[in-house]
Every structure is written in C-alpha cells, then in structure tokens.
Amino acid sequence: xxxxxxxxxxxxxxxxxxxxxxxxxxxxxxxxxxxxxxxxxxxxxxxxxxxxxxxxxxxxxxxxxxxxxxxxxxxxxxxxxxxxxxxxxxxxxxxxxxxxxxxxxxxxxxxxxxxxxxxxxxxxxxxxxxxxxxxxxxxxxxxxxxxxxxxxxxxxxxxxxxxxxxxxxxxxxxxxxxxxxxxxxxxxxxxxxxxxxxxxxxxxxxxxxxxxxxxxxxxxxxxxxxxxxxxxxxxxxxxxxxxxxxxxxxxxxxxxxxxxxxxxxxxxxxxxxxxxxxxxxxxxxxxxxxxxxxxxxxxxxxxxxxxxxxxxxxxxxxxxxxxxxxxxxxxxxxxxxxxxxxxxxxxxxxxxxxxxxxxxxxxxxxxxxxxxxxxxx
Amino acid sequence: xxxxxxxxxxxxxxxxxxxxxxxxxxxxxxxxxxxxxxxxxxxxxxxxxxxxxxxxxxxxxxxxxxxxxxxxxxxxxxxxxxxxxxxxxxxxxxxxxxxxxxxxxxxxxxxxxxxxxxxxxxxxxxxxxxxxxxxxxxxxxxxxxxxxxxxxxxxxxxxxxxxxxxxxxxxxxxxxxxxxxxxxxxxxxxxxxxxxxxxxxxxxxxxxxxxxxxxxxxxxxxxxxxxxxxxxxxxxxxxxxxxxxxxxxxxxxxxxxxxxxxxxxxxxxxxx
Numbered sequence: 001x002x003x004x005x006x007x008x009x010x011x012x013x014x015x016x017x018x019x020x021x022x023x024x025x026x027x028x029x030x031x032x033x034x035x036x037x038x039x040x041x042x043x044x045x046x047x048x049x050x051x052x053x054x055x056x057x058x059x060x061x062x063x064x065x066x067x068x069x070x071x072x073x074x075x076x077x078x079x080x081x082x083x084x085x086x087x088x089x090x091x092x093x094x095x096x097x098x099x100x101x102x103x104x105x106x107x108x109x110x111x112x113x114x115x116x117x118x119x120x121x122x123x124x125x126x127x128x129x130x131x132x133x134x135x136x137x138x139x140x141x142x143x144x145x146x147x148x149x150x151x152x153x154x155x156x157x158x159x160x161x162x163x164x165x166x167x168x169x170x171x172x173x174x175x176x177x178x179x180x181x182x183x184x185x186x187x188x189x190x191x192x193x194x195x196x197x198x199x200x201x202x203x204x205x206x207x208x209x210x211x212x213x214x215x216x217x218x219x220x221x222x223x224x225x226x227x228x229x230x231x232x233x234x235x236x237x238x239x240x241x242x243x244x245x246x247x248x249x250x251x252x253x254x255x256x257x258x259x260x261x262x263x264x265x266x267x268x269x270x271x272x273x274x275x276x277x278x279x280x281x282x283x284x285x286x287x288x289x290x291x292x293x294x295x296x297x298x299x300x301x302x303x304x305x306x307x308x309x310x311x312x313x314x315x316x317x318x319x320x321x322x323x324x325x326x327x328x329x330x331x332x333x334x335x336x337x338x339x340x341x342x343x344x345x346x347x348x349x350x351x352x353x354x355x356x357x358x359x360x361x362x363x364x365x366x367x368x369x370x371x372x373x374x375x376x377x
Numbered sequence: 378x379x380x381x382x383x384x385x386x387x388x389x390x391x392x393x394x395x396x397x398x399x400x401x402x403x404x405x406x407x408x409x410x411x412x413x414x415x416x417x418x419x420x421x422x423x424x425x426x427x428x429x430x431x432x433x434x435x436x437x438x439x440x441x442x443x444x445x446x447x448x449x450x451x452x453x454x455x456x457x458x459x460x461x462x463x464x465x466x467x468x469x470x471x472x473x474x475x476x477x478x479x480x481x482x483x484x485x486x487x488x489x490x491x492x493x494x495x496x497x498x499x500x501x502x503x504x505x506x507x508x509x510x511x512x513x514x515x516x517x518x519x520x521x522x523x524x525x526x527x528x529x530x531x532x533x534x535x536x537x538x539x540x541x542x543x544x545x546x547x548x549x550x551x552x553x554x555x556x557x558x559x560x561x562x563x564x565x566x567x568x569x570x571x572x573x574x575x576x577x578x579x580x581x582x583x584x585x586x587x588x589x590x591x592x593x594x595x596x597x598x599x600x601x602x603x604x605x606x607x608x609x610x611x612x613x614x615x616x617x618x619x620x621x622x623x624x625x626x627x628x629x630x631x632x633x634x635x636x637x638x639x640x641x642x643x644x645x646x647x648x649x
Contacts, residue, residue, distance in 0.1 A: 062549055087552040094553040100546050104568045113564070114554035165554060 014074060017169060017201045021068030021080065023051075023058050030054050030225040036201040036218075041192075043204045043216035043233070050222040052205045053097075056171045059203060060094050061087040072168055088117075093162030095172040099154055101146035107133060107157045108142035114165035132160040136194070152183040159191070163198065170195070170202040177207060191215055212236070241282065241361075252329050253284040258360060269326045271303040273358040282361045289357035290331035292321060293350045294341055301352035305329075309347040312338060319343075323351055415629060419622045427623040435601050436609035437627065443517065443605060444585040447524040451532040451581050454525075456574070459533045460562060463540035464548075474537075481530045488526055489594020496522065496595075519596035520603050524588050528581035535580055539573020540566065576639060583635045587628070 015035035023030040030051035036042055044052045057063040058078070059070060067080035078084035093114075101110050111129035116122060133139045136156040138149075146154055155175060162170060175191070176184040192215045195202045204216060212219045212233050219236040221229040229241040241253075256265035258281040264270045271283055291297065297304055307325035314320070318332040321343055329351055333343070341349065420427075427433060461467060462474055480488060496503040496513040503513060513519050547569060551561040567574065589607040596603040598612060606628055613621035 060553055062553075087549070088555050088557055090553075091555075092553055094550070096546065096550065098546075100544070100550045102547060102550075102565060102569075104571075113551070113556070117551070117554050117556040117560055161554070 014071070016073060018069070018071040019059060021058060021065040021070055021078070023054055023063055024066040025054070025063075028054075028225060030058070030222075032220075032222070032227050034220065034227075034230075038199055038201065039196070040218060041195045041202040041204060041216045042218045042220055043206055043212040044220045044222060045206055045212055046222035046228070049224075051225045052222055053173055055222065056094075056173055056203060056205050059169060060092045060171050061085065061090050091165065091168045093165055093167035093170045095158050095162045095170075095175045097173045097175075097177060099146075099158040099178075101149075101154055101158055101161070103146050106143050106145055107138065107149065110146070110157060111142075111161045111164050114161060118165060128164055129160070132164045133157065136160045137190075150183075151179050152187055155179060155183075155187060159194065163194070168200045170198060170200060172202065172204045174205055174207060176211065188215060251284050251286055252290070253282045254327055255280070255282055257281070258283070261355070263358075263360070266326055269305060271353070271358060272355045273360050274355050275358075275360040277360050284359045284361065285353050285357045287320060287330040287332040288318070289353050290323075290329060291352045292323075292331050292333055292337065292341065292343065293352065296350050297352045299352075300354060302355045303358070304350055304352040307349055307351045309343050309345050309349060311345055312343050323349070325351055412629065415622065415625055419626045420619050423619070424623060424626075427620060428627075430620070432600055432609060432613075433620070433624060433627075436604050436606050436624065439517070439520070439601070439604065440586055440606040443520045443524055444582050446521050447528050447585045448578050448582050450521070450525045451529055451578065452574075455529050455532040455577070455581075456536060456567070458529075459536035459540055460566065462533070462537045464545075464566070477530050477533055479530075480527055481534070485527060485588065485590025486594050488591040489523065492519075492523055492526060492591060492595040514595060515597040515599065515603060517596075517602050520592055520605060523591040523595045524585040527588055527591055528585040531584050532577040532581040535577030536570065536574050539570035539577070542573070543569040579635055579638050583632065586631060 016038050017034070017036045017040075019035070020033040021031075028049075028051070032051070032055055034042065044055060046052050054063060058065050061077065061084060064084050065078045065080045069079050070077040072090070075085070077090055101107075102113065105113065108126060108129050111132055112122070112125040114125075115128045116125035120128065130139060130142060133142050133156075136159060138153050138156045138160070141149060141153055141157075146157070149157065155178075159172075159175070162172075172191075176188055179187065188211065195204075195215060204211060206212065216233055219229075219231060219233050220227060221236060221241065229236055254263070254265045254269075254271065256263040256270070258264075258273070258277040258279060260276050260278070261273050262270060263273060263281060263283045265283070273283060291301060305325040307323040307329065310322040310324050310328075312319060312321050319335050319338050321331045321333055321338070323329040323331060331351060337343070341347075343349070458477070462470060462477075467473065483491075493503075493514060494500050496506070496519070498504070498507055498512065498514065506513065513522065543566070547565050548561050551565045556564065586605075587607055588605070589611070592603065592605060593608055593611075598604050598608045600609075600612075604612065606624060610621050610624045610628070613624060
C-alpha cells in the first residue's frame with residue numbers, strides 16, 4: 001500500500017485489530033494483513049527469517065511500518081506516514097523471547113513497573129502486581145530477583161508483567177522456546193487458559209506446531225515476509241501450503257502439477273494419488289505412511305523413490321527419518337527398523353507410499369481447495 | 378607447574394626466558410621502589426602532630442570538598458552527556474566523543490591556560506562575568522572548574538561504556554510497559570549501569586584529588602582557598618620536606634583505597 005490511505009477508520013465493520021502493512025528493511029520485505037477480534041489468539045509460524053518477529057515488533061511499535069496501516073480499537077497506531085503512535089501509548093503487552101525481566105528489580109517490582117509507569121501509585125501498582133503473580137502461580141516468589149528464578153518461574157513473571165498493564169494487544173515472541181520440555185508443556189496449558197481469559201488480541205510467535213494446536217484459534221503462516229496461509233489450526237495442519245508448515249505439523253507436502261491422478265513434482269520425481277485434479281497442487285501424506293526399505297519395494301505401493309537418509313531423530317515412540325529423495329521427505333519408522341536397516345545418515349534407501357495415502361490440495365484458493373483430502377476412495 | 382622463580386608457565390611451552398623475566402622484574406622495581414622509599418622515609422613518629430597542622434588540615438579539607446563537588450557536577454552534567462552519546466543518534470557524535478576525550482590527553486598545564494582564556498579576568502566568559510562582579514580565577518570555584526574539566530571526561534567515557542554494555546532491549550521493554558524516556562532513564566538505564574557509574578565516580582574522584590597542573594595555573598596556590606593536597610605537597614617540599622612526606626603518604630593511602638574499591642571491577646576483569 002502506498003500513498004495516503006483515506007477512509008473511515010471506525011465503522012460497524014471495523015475490526016478490533018486491523019493491520020495491513022509493509023516493513024522494508026534492506027532487502028527484506030514483510031507484507032502482512034491481519035484482522036482480529038477480542039479473544040483471538042493468533043499463532044504466527046514460519047521458518048527463521050520469515051518475518052515473524054518483525055511483524056510482532058511492528059505491531060508493538062518497536063519497528064515503524066514503511067507503508068500501510070495498523071489500527072487498534074479505532075485508533076491509527078501507524079500509517080507509514082508522520083509519527084506513529086509511540087510504544088508507550090499503544091497499550092501493548094510484550095513477552096520477549098529472552099524475557100528481559102529487569103535484573104535489578106524483584107519479581108513484584110518487575111510486574112508493578114507497568115501499572116506504575118501508567119500512572120497507578122506505587123502501592124496500587126504493587127497490589128495489582130501481587131494479584132497477577134498469584135494468578136500465574138508465582139505469588140510466593142514475588143520478593144525474588146530474576147536471577148533467583150527458574151526458567152519456568154521467570155516465564156510466568158514475564159507473562160504476569162505483560163498482562164498487568166491490561167493491554168489491548170498481547171505479543172508473545174516464542175515464549176516457551178527456552179524452557180525444558182516438561183515445563184513448557186505445563187506452561188503451555190496454563191498459557192492457553194490465560195490467553196482465553198484475556199480480553200484482547202494475542203499474537204503468539206512460535207516455532208512449535210503444538211503451540212498452534214493447543215493455544216491458538218488461528219494460525220498465520222509466514223514465508224519470506226508474506227502470509228503463506230491463514231486459518232484455523234486444523235485447516236493449516238491438514239492442508240499446509242508450505243513445506244515448512246507441512247514439516248512443522250508432521251506432514252510431507254510436495255508441490256507439483258497434477259494432471260488426472262498423476263502429480264509431477266520435479267522432472268525426476270512424480271507421484272500418484274487417487275484424487276483426480278488438474279493444476280497446481282500440494283500432495284501430502286503423513287510420515288507414518290512412508291515405508292522405508294533397502295531394496296526396491298515390490299508391493300502395492302505405487303509411489304517409490306530412491307532416497308538418502310539425512311538424519312535420524314527420536315520422535316515420540318517412533319523415529320523420524322529425514323530423507324532426501326530429490327525432495328525432502330520425512331518418514332516415521334520403529335526403532336527396530338532403524339536397527340534392522342542400519343538407518344544412518346548417508347544410507348541409500350527406497351521410500352514408498354501407497355497412492356491412497358496421498359492427499360491432494362489445490363494451492364490456489366480459487367481452485368477446488370475445499371475438496372477433502374482423499375484417504376478413502 | 379611453578380618454576381624456580383615463582384613464575385607460572387605452561388609446562389608445554391617451557392620455562393619463562395630470562396630475557397623476559399629480568400625486564401619484568403626491573404619494571405616492577407621502577408614502580409615499587411619509589412613508593413617503598415616514601416613509606417620508609419616518612420616520619421611516622423611525628424605523623425599525628427603533623428596531621429593536625431592547620432596547613433595540612435586546610436589542604437585536606439579543601440581537597441575533599443572540591444573533589445566531592447566535582448563528583449556532584451560530574452553526575453549532574455556527565456550522566457546526561459554519557460546518555461546522549463550512548464543512546465541518541467546526534468549528528469557528529471563521533472566528533473563529539475573526540476572533543477570530550479581531548480582533556481584526557483591534554484597536559485594539565487595547558488588545560489589551566491585554556492581555562493584562563495575562558496574564565497580569566499579578560500577571558501571570553503570571564504570578562505563579562507567580571508562586569509557583573511563575579512571573579513572566578515584564583516578562587517575555590519576555579520579549583521572546582523579545573524577539576525571538573527579534567528575529571529568529567531573520565532566519568533563520561535566510563536559511564537557511556539556502561540550504558541552501551543547494558544542491554545538496550547531493557548529500554549524497549551520499559552517502553553512497552555508505558556514508561557516515558559525519563560522514567561526509562563531513571564528506573565532502568567541508570568540502575569543497570571550503576572556499577573559503571575560508581576566506577577566512573579571513583580575514577581573521576583581520584584583524578585580530581587590528584588589534579589595539580591590545571592589547578593595551579595588557573596586557581597593559583599593560596600592556602601585555605603585554592604591550595605589542595607597536591608599543591609600543598611609541592612609547597613611543603615620547598616620549605617618543609619617532612620611535611621611533604623606526610624601529605625604524600627596521605628595521598629598514597631587514599632589512592633590505595635580507591636584501588637581497593639575498584640579492585641573487583643578492574644583487576645579481576647583485566648585478569649579474565
């Protein structure tokens with residue numbers, strides 16, 4: 001969007017948060033549009049460098065937008081022209097990736113900092129802070145300095161600090177990334193509850209699929225600075241539009257051109273589905289649908305590719321094997337198979353998938369995108 | 378592994394060569410010998426009597442007073458100056474920093490002459506001030522101005538470093554919590570840089586306490602009004618060398634005290 005944007009900002013149709021903006025930083029261009037209503041929890045996922053954090057920072061006012069508009073509750077925060085509304089006046093709560101709790105203040109004073117800065121007297125601010133610390137379950141640690149808190153405790157204090165100012169918009173930048181798996185799991189459940197209680201819009205920047213599934217009600221997928229997909233967590237998981245999301249949510253997704261039931265992925269790679277479709281598609285199948293063998297399979301699987309093992313990592317009960325078959329593939333196999341087939345990086349194998357396991361989604365929204373993945377014929 | 382001379386060396390590299398150990402010992406002697414001599418020659422028996430000598434007391438009091446006022450001025454002027462250098466994008470900031478650094482390397486007597494041209498009776502600021510009935514040179518005020526001139530750069534450079542070293546993101550966090558820039562400065566930036574600010578104060582204070590050249594040039598050497606400790610040492614040396622020794626030992630003790638205060642910050646950091 002360039003030039004002045006003229007038009008009514010407040011109206012019956014105006015969303016609580018309306019953002020449509022471009023941020024240019026050197027060669028990088030972030031171009032996103034997002035509107036949300038109170039109670040929305042939007043997970044923003046995408047590869048490193050896709051612009052997730054820049055988007056959060058632009059919403060917070062830490063990065064000015066180049067053009068476009070950010071409007072919240074009928075107020076223009078930034079229009080790319082003139083002076084944007086300053087960070088202090090935006091009433092956003094931010095939970096930064098590295099928390100950044102003030103090391104010289106106690107947990108209580110960290111949380112009281114916001115209300116006090118916004119005009120509440122010291123006693124009142126501390127009362128508010130204590131209530132929030134209690135709510136997050138760390139009330140008894142209020143006298144401690146951040147250096148004396150565990151990762152999970154510090155995370156709770158940081159969330160309390162962001163919420164204590166009762167922000168219109170809450171931005172969380174990978175809030176669980178630095179925590180132990182167990183702690184992250186517990187906190188994730190609690191976070192989901194707090195965000196559900198929170199009356200404003202939450203934007204959660206994350207790397208982890210589970211965050212999008214458990215905490216968010218909408219998922220925005222960023223890729224190279226633009227919105228690759230936006231939808232409910234289920235939609236995005238079942239119909240991923242980028243390789244990254246597909247891998248993130250544990251699906252193989254190969255982009256190709258479908259003609260009838262044949263999908264040409266690259267010159268050297270093609271596959272067969274059971275869903276006739278003409279046009280650009282994503283062909284997707286789960287990692288557990290991929291069979292890994294040493295010899296060329298002779299069974300019923302119609303899709304078979306020669307591949308090289310890239311990595312072998314534990315994945316729940318199974319073992320996730322990353323394969324290079326010209327395209328990146330993931331396969332979930334049992335630990336016993338890993339041992340029997342000696343699956344180590346560099347090993348040449350065959351990967352096969354039954355055509356019935358392949359789901360086809362058109363990649364253009366105007367196409368028959370609504371078609372259900374065809375698992376049953 | 379410890380070699381015969383007590384110098385720890387990596388056994389894999391071999392023993393410390395004499396070509397390095399001998400100059401090292403000589404260098405140490407150059408530094409230590411004069412201080413030891415000072416302590417040896419000090420008339421410790423007459424020390425208590427000397428300490429209450431009005432000339433000594435006056436000089437000591439004046440030194441403490443002017444150094445303390447200088448430190449207050451450093452805080453008042455230097456803290457904002459360091460903040461401007463560390464946190465704003467003023468045009469020509471590099472030049473500004475250069476200008477601030479000049480007094481660090483300027484011979485103190487030249488500083489005194491420069492101060493005279495500014496605040497002297499016929500100086501650029503001094504002449505109009507004299508018309509108003511205010512005379513600065515050869516007063517205690519002149520001592521403070523001279524000390525501030527030489528101590529402020531130490532303070533500003535030290536504090537700017539501390540401001541830069543502390544994570545700027547804390548300022549951003551404070552802003553998202555609604556704090557304006559003054560509140561951020563007061564409640565976040567300064568507290569986080571406090572160790573550096575204290576180090577800057579101690580450094581500036583020591584510099585002020587030892588200041589001689591600029592003071593004697595700009596403020597003169599009048600007992601009671603401008604004769605600080607170093608000037609008193611200089612005067613005493615010409616009339617009463619024993620008094621000079623006593624004064625010198627006092628200054629030496631103060632310097633060692635400063636070193637002890639800075640020990641944690643400096644010596645250990647350098648050792649890392």
